[in-house]
Amino acid sequence: MTESSxxxxxxxxxxxxxxxxxxxxxxxxxxxVFFILVWADLADNPILSAKDAIVSGFxxxxxxxxxxxxxxxxxxxxxxAEMLAPYHGIWQRYFAAVDSLIHKFSDWTRYRISRVVKALxxxxxxxVVLSAIYKETPVKALFMAPKALWSALPLLGQLLFGVxxxxxxxxxxxxxxxxxxxxxxxxDDIRTRFSDVWGQDHVLNRIRENLLxxxxxxxxxxxxxxxxxxxxxxxxxxxxKTLMAESMAGxxxxxxxxxxxxxxxNMFFGVGVLKVKSLFRKLRKLALRYGxxxxxxxxxxxxxxxxxxxSGGRFSLNSANNTSALSGTQCRGGTxxxxxxxxxxxxxxxxxxxxxxxxxxxxxxxxxxTLQALLTELSGLKKPRGFxxxxxxxxxxxxxxxxxxxxxxxxxxxxxxxxxDEALLRPGRIDRMYxxxxxxxxxRIRTYEGYLSKVSHSLSAEEVDKLATIxxxxxxxxIKDTINEALIMAIRHGRTSITWSDMIKAKQLxxxxxxxxxxxxxxxxxxxxxxxACHGVMAYLARYHMTIDLATIEKGSDYLxxxxxxxxxxxxxxxxxxxxxxxxxxxxxxxxxRMFFDGDNSSGVSGDLESATTIASFMEGHWGMGITxxxxxxxxxxxxxxxxxxKGKEDGAKEMRRALSDRIEDNLSTLLEKALEILVENRVxxxxxxxxxxxxxxxxxxDVVAVMEGSVGPLVDGRPYLNxxxxxxxxxxxxxxxNAHKSxxxxxxVLPLFASTQE
Amino acid sequence: MxxxxxxxxxxxxxxxSLALTSCSGPSRLYAVDKTDGVYFSVPKNWIRxxxxxxxxxxxxxATGTALDRLYAVKWQEAFSPSKKITSSHVLSLxxxxxxxxxxxxxxxxxxxxxxxxxxxxxNMIVPVTSWASGLDATAPEFQLLDDAESIQKIARGxxxxxxFTPKKGVSQTIDQTALVSDDRSTIYVLIVRCTxxxxxxxxxxxxxxxxxxxxxxxx
Numbered sequence: 016m017t018e019s020s021x022x023x024x025x026x027x028x029x030x031x032x033x034x035x036x037x038x039x040x041x042x043x044x045x046x047x048v049f050f051i052l053v054w055a056d057l058a059d060n061p062i063l064s065a066k067d068a069i070v071s072g073f074x075x076x077x078x079x080x081x082x083x084x085x086x087x088x089x090x091x092x093x094x095x096a097e098m099l100a101p102y103h104g105i106w107q108r109y110f111a112a113v114d115s116l117i118h119k120f121s122d123w124t125r126y127r128i129s130r131v132v133k134a135l136x137x138x139x140x141x142x143v144v145l146s147a148i149y150k151e152t153p154v155k156a157l158f159m160a161p162k163a164l165w166s167a168l169p170l171l172g173q174l175l176f177g178v179x180x181x182x183x184x185x186x187x188x189x190x191x192x193x194x195x196x197x198x199x200x201x202x203d204d205i206r207t208r209f210s211d212v213w214g215q216d217h218v219l220n221r222i223r224e225n226l227l228x229x230x231x232x233x234x235x236x237x238x239x240x241x242x243x244x245x246x247x248x249x250x251x252x253x254x255x256k257t258l259m260a261e262s263m264a265g266x267x268x269x270x271x272x273x274x275x276x277x278x279x280x281n282m283f284f285g286v287g288v289l290k291v292k293s294l295f296r297k298l299r300k301l302a303l304r305y306g307x308x309x310x311x312x313x314x315x316x317x318x319x320x321x322x323x324x325x326s327g328g329r330f331s332l333n334s335a336n337n338t339s340a341l342s343g344t345q346c347r348g349g350t351x352x353x354x355x356x357x358x359x360x361x362x363x364x365x366x367x368x369x370x371x372x373x374x375x376x377x378x379x380x381x382x383x384x385t386l387q388a389l390l391t392e393l394s395g396l397k398k399p400r401g402f403x404x405x406x407x408x409x410x411x412x413x414x415x416x417x418x419x420x421x422x423x424x425x426x427x428x429x430x431x432x433x434x435x436d437e438a439l440l441r442p443g444r445i446d447r448m449y450x451x452x453x454x455x456x457x458x459r460i461r462t463y464e465g466y467l468s469k470v471s472h473s474l475s476a477e478e479v480d481k482l483a484t485i486x487x488x489x490x491x492x493x494i495k496d497t498i499n500e501a502l503i504m505a506i507r508h509g510r511t512s513i514t515w516s517d518m519i520k521a522k523q524l525x526x527x528x529x530x531x532x533x534x535x536x537x538x539x540x541x542x543x544x545x546x547x548a549c550h551g552v553m554a555y556l557a558r559y560h561m562t563i564d565l566a567t568i569e570k571g572s573d574y575l576x577x578x579x580x581x582x583x584x585x586x587x588x589x590x591x592x593x594x595x596x597x598x599x600x601x602x603x604x605x606x607x608x609r610m611f612f613d614g615d616n617s618s619g620v621s622g623d624l625e626s627a628t629t630i631a632s633f634m635e636g637h638w639g640m641g642i643t644x645x646x647x648x649x650x651x652x653x654x655x656x657x658x659x660x661x662k663g664k665e666d667g668a669k670e671m672r673r674a675l676s677d678r679i680e681d682n683l684s685t686l687l688e689k690a691l692e693i694l695v696e697n698r699v700x701x702x703x704x705x706x707x708x709x710x711x712x713x714x715x716x717x718d719v720v721a722v723m724e725g726s727v728g729p730l731v732d733g734r735p736y737l738n739x740x741x742x743x744x745x746x747x748x749x750x751x752x753x754n755a756h757k758s759x760x761x762x763x764x765v766l767p768l769f770a771s772t773q774e
Numbered sequence: 775m776x777x778x779x780x781x782x783x784x785x786x787x788x789x790x791s792l793a794l795t796s797c798s799g800p801s802r803l804y805a806v807d808k809t810d811g812v813y814f815s816v817p818k819n820w821i822r823x824x825x826x827x828x829x830x831x832x833x834x835x836a837t838g839t840a841l842d843r844l845y846a847v848k849w850q851e852a853f854s855p856s857k858k859i860t861s862s863h864v865l866s867l868x869x870x871x872x873x874x875x876x877x878x879x880x881x882x883x884x885x886x887x888x889x890x891x892x893x894x895x896x897n898m899i900v901p902v903t904s905w906a907s908g909l910d911a912t913a914p915e916f917q918l919l920d921d922a923e924s925i926q927k928i929a930r931g932x933x934x935x936x937x938f939t940p941k942k943g944v945s946q947t948i949d950q951t952a953l954v955s956d957d958r959s960t961i962y963v964l965i966v967r968c969t970x971x972x973x974x975x976x977x978x979x980x981x982x983x984x985x986x987x988x989x990x991x992x993x
Contacts, residue, residue, distance in 0.1 A: 067800040
């Protein structure tokens with residue numbers, strides 16, 4: 016027996032058999048209806064017997080039996096079609112003809128006809144039911160129904176009120192919740208102008224351009240362009256992003272809407288979305304009324320992202336200055352490095368933790384569709400809006416007007432651009448992204464001048480210039496703070512005018528924190544002074560791309576002493592020699608301690624070694640400044656391993672292909688030897704600088720140079736250090752301190768003092 | 775499967791047998807006034823004397839209170855097994871030779887409302903109370919066969935059966951149920967009567983008619 020699949024309906028010769036239920040369901044229905052009517056008769060007449068009710072039912076409800084008869088005929092027809100193939104065939108052909116006739120109408124027409132038929136059927140049924148209720152003719156009953164509806168209106172009203180009563184509570188609640196967090200400022204509400212933003216001219220110029228287009232959009236629109244709609248200002252904290260936005264508000268002739276960073280964090284689902292919608296409704300209204308509007312989202316990172324890990328990408332280089340991570344050691348290792356090197360170290364630390372940090376950010380979005388709503392509002396469908404526009408115009412046969420051009424300039428500011436959603440930053444939403452970095456030197460001078468003009472001071476133009484030079488990474492906020500600190504110092508000293516020394520002290524206080532005012536015991540003071548002097552001498556002799564800003568042995572919160580350098584110029588490329596000089600300065604402490612203390616060295620060099628190793632690693636693995644060429648970053652990505660190994664081959668190539676860490680160690684060893692050489696050659700200078708540090712505790716860059724060159728500095732007269740007798744005294748003092756160090760006893764030689772006038 | 779088919783077959787058989795029974799028609803003729811909720815039934819071969827015919831007959835020459843009463847009538851109908859019984863037979867006190875059932879539902883006139891009592895209900899057609907007392911010299915030969923209170927859902931009254939023989943006439947037995955609604959707005963009267971011989975002959979039929987009398991009131 017061959018198995019065959021169930022035949023198609025079109026292949027059957029006879030009709031498919033109906034199930035018993037399908038055969039009887041209408042009969043059953045009519046029977047049930049009949050008995051319901053009989054039951055109604057019985058209920059109507061208390062003396063009627065059940066038999067009489069049924070019997071009279073057969074007479075009065077003849078239409079049921081008419082329908083029943085029709086059903087019987089239908090079932091007979093089905094039965095015949097199930098048994099007799101020719102009979103079924105005739106009907107199939109008949110239905111095919113009817114079908115083809117019906118399908119001459121389009122689907123839409125058939126749908127409409129069926130809709131009309133259904134409506135008529137409904138009306139007929141309704142009138143029959145109503146006629147039964149009103150005991151009237153169906154047509155008359157149909158006209159009586161509206162009256163009943165009218166009398167039922169109060170009840171309907173009550174029900175509607177009930178529904179409304181429940182709904183209104185939610186409406187009111189959400190309405191109240193969706194308020195707030197959005198402030199609108201009109202022109203002249205804000206007095207800040209572009210001229211109040213100093214040192215960010217390049218960004219300001221671009222913003223000015225945007226505002227210009229907002230003020231007169233025809234300039235670009237008549238040529239087929241469009242007004243850029245979004246600006247992102249990103250950069251380190253305190254660089255003036257918010258101030259810039261404030262100045263935009265003051266400068267523009269358009270309303271300025273300020274969105275609170277917390278505005279979209281809400282208790283309930285959907286409130287954020289409502290807020291975004293109401294915000295943009297407001298923006299559109301303002302844009303129409305005033306021809307344009309500026310909306311500013313401060314701390315835009317609070318908008319969050321949709322959980323996509325944004326590690327890497329456009330903003331992978333974090334510009335945060337987390338120097339504390341570097342300075343957890345006794346000697347503030349990071350301080351000896353140039354700022355880019357510090358940034359590098361910071362970045363290195365951060366990327367190690369970036370995975371954790373980013374995954375945490377993914378969860379921290381304001382969520383619940385708020386961001387999506389914002390994305391849609393920024394660049395969504397341009398649909399006709401308004402009841403009149405969409406409904407009334409269309410009813411009158413007019414086409415709805417397209418929405419007008421809403422000129423909305425969106426400005427966002429953040430110092431965590433990597434936390435923003437990628438979709439938010441695409442052109443069309445945020446067209447322009449500007450990094451608001453540290454101000455240029457000219458900007459810093461302008462900023463200093465600006466803030467100094469608000470206080471009384473005795474600083475000359477040259478001094479202000481110098482101040483700007485020695486504070487390369489100052490922002491508007493830090494400059495303002497430093498000047499205020501200087502003013503506090505002046506006032507505490509009974510003056511009302513800021514002097515140069517106030518500024519320097521304030522700068523040191525701000526950069527280093529307050530000195531802890533602890534007195535070292537003599538031999539330790541000497542050790543710290545020698546340590547810092549080694550850094551200082553090395554920085555003076557080997558590092559030409561930075562100048563020494565400060566040298567101190569006053570203990571701070573997280574360091575014993577330090578030598579701080581600053582770049583004299585704004586420089587954007589870094590060279591191998593510069594990095595080597597950085598390493599030399601770092602390693603000078605280890606080399607010097609070993610040299611001056613007979614091979615002994617303190618734990619204070621740990622920070623120096625960490626920074627030296629990091630830079631050496633990058634030189635070897637990333638920057639092509641070592642023996643090999645391949646990039647460690649790529650090697651790690653492709654998992655090919657670093658060049659190294661070469662087991663068993665005793666040739667030069669093996670030497671070159673040793674493990675990365677070996678090569679780094681080699682490089683560091685070489686540089687340590689070099690540092691030692693330099694220090695041996697300049698032993699006198701180190702001791703002289705150490706002496707100056709022990710004497711004065713804190714030296715400025717000029718003082719260090721004075722000691723090195725035997726000239727007169729602002730604080731220190733360096734000329735005594737050219738005198739061989741004085742040098743001998745210093746050597747004696749050092750030897751005594753060395754002995755005291757070895758025996759852990761008090762030194763018997765006191766620090767020699769030289770009169771500054773001494774020849 | 776067989777059980778199903780068997781069930782279906784039974785179903786069809788029941789339906790058709792029910793249909794067949796309808797050929798004989800209802801077992802009784804039901805007199806119904808749905809508006810006032812009054813029901814009784816008579817044997818199915820009885821003939822109806824219509825409300826309209828009775829109203830017309832009663833209206834002939836009626837004046838004053840009689841006319842007011844006619845206007846207050848809500849429903850009156852009569853049934854008898856003979857075609858010869860007409861409205862004039864119904865509305866006269868002459869004893870019919872076949873049983874005659876007559877229903878009358880009427881609103882009470884304002885002056886009647888205060889006067890209505892069980893005795894006034896008993897005296898609806900003939901002064902039963904005075905005849906029964908034996909004090910009335912003009913009274914015909916009279917015999918009270920039954921007198922009992924009748925209580926329905928919304929009405930109450932008396933069911934009285936009596937026999938009297940007028941002078942120069944045949945003896946007639948009347949089964950009279952006269953009820954007044956609890957709100958004393960309406961009276962319901964069912965009278966079944968014929969000659970005493972006829973009455974005793976048709977006692978069972980008459981009992982069935984009287985016991986089917988139901989007053990339910992407005993729905």
